[in-house]
Amino acid sequence: MPNCREPRTELAHIIPWSRVNKHEASNLIALCPTDHARFDAGEIPRQVIEQIKANQAVLSSRYTELERRVLQWFGRHPTESLICLDWSSGLMYESLLLDGFLEPEDPDDEAKAMKMTWADEEDGVLTSPSFSAPFGPRLLRLTSKGKALVDRVVAAEAVE
Numbered sequence: 398m399p400n401c402r403e404p405r406t407e408l409a410h411i412i413p414w415s416r417v418n419k420h421e422a423s424n425l426i427a428l429c430p431t432d433h434a435r436f437d438a439g440e441i442p443r444q445v446i447e448q449i450k451a452n453q454a455v456l457s458s459r460y461t462e463l464e465r466r467v468l469q470w471f472g473r474h475p476t477e478s479l480i481c482l483d484w485s486s487g488l489m490y491e492s493l494l495l496d497g498f499l500e501p502e503d504p505d506d507e508a509k510a511m512k513m514t515w516a517d518e519e520d521g522v523l524t525s526p527s528f529s530a531p532f533g534p535r536l537l538r539l540t541s542k543g544k545a546l547v548d549r550v551v552a553a554e555a556v557e
C-alpha cells in the first residue's frame with residue numbers, strides 16, 4: 398500500500414487463490430502482512446489493489462528504483478518539498494528531472510553539470526579528455542507537477 402512503512406511483504410493474490418488456483422505474477426501483489434490480512438478480510442477494495450498494481454507497472458516501466466523511492470519518500474513526507482540526492486548518481490534520477498517532477502534548487506545547477514573537453518593535443522591528435530564534473534550533495538525540489546504525481550500514487554488514483 399502507498400505510504401506503508403512495514404518493510405516485510407508477502408505476495409497476496411488479487412483474485413483469491415481459491416478461485417484461480419494459479420500463482421501468476423499478474424495476479425500477485427506484494428503487501429505487508431497487516432495489509433494482506435485487511436485485503437483478505439475485504440477491508441481494502443480489490444479495485445484499489447488493482448489500481449496500485451497498475452500504477453506500480455507504469456512507474457517501474459519508466460523510472461528507476463531510486464526514482465520510485467524518491468516518489469515514495471515524498472509520499473511519506475507530504476510537507477517536504479526538497480530532497481538531497483547526489484550528483485554522482487544523476488543518471489539514476491534523470492527521468493524525474495526530464496519529466497518535470499523534480500527541479501534543481503540551485504539556479505547555477507545547469508552550469509555545474511558535467512562537461513567534457515579535449516584538453517591535450519599531440520601532432521593534431523586529441524589524446525585525453527578532461528572532465529569537469531560536480532560531485533557531492535545536490536538539492537532538488539518537488540515541482541507542483543511532481544506533487545500531483547505523488548498525491549495520485551498515495552491516493553491509488555491512476556497515473557498516466
Ligand SMILES: [Zn+2]
Pocket residue numbers: 398401402403428429430431432
Ligand atoms: Zn502495510
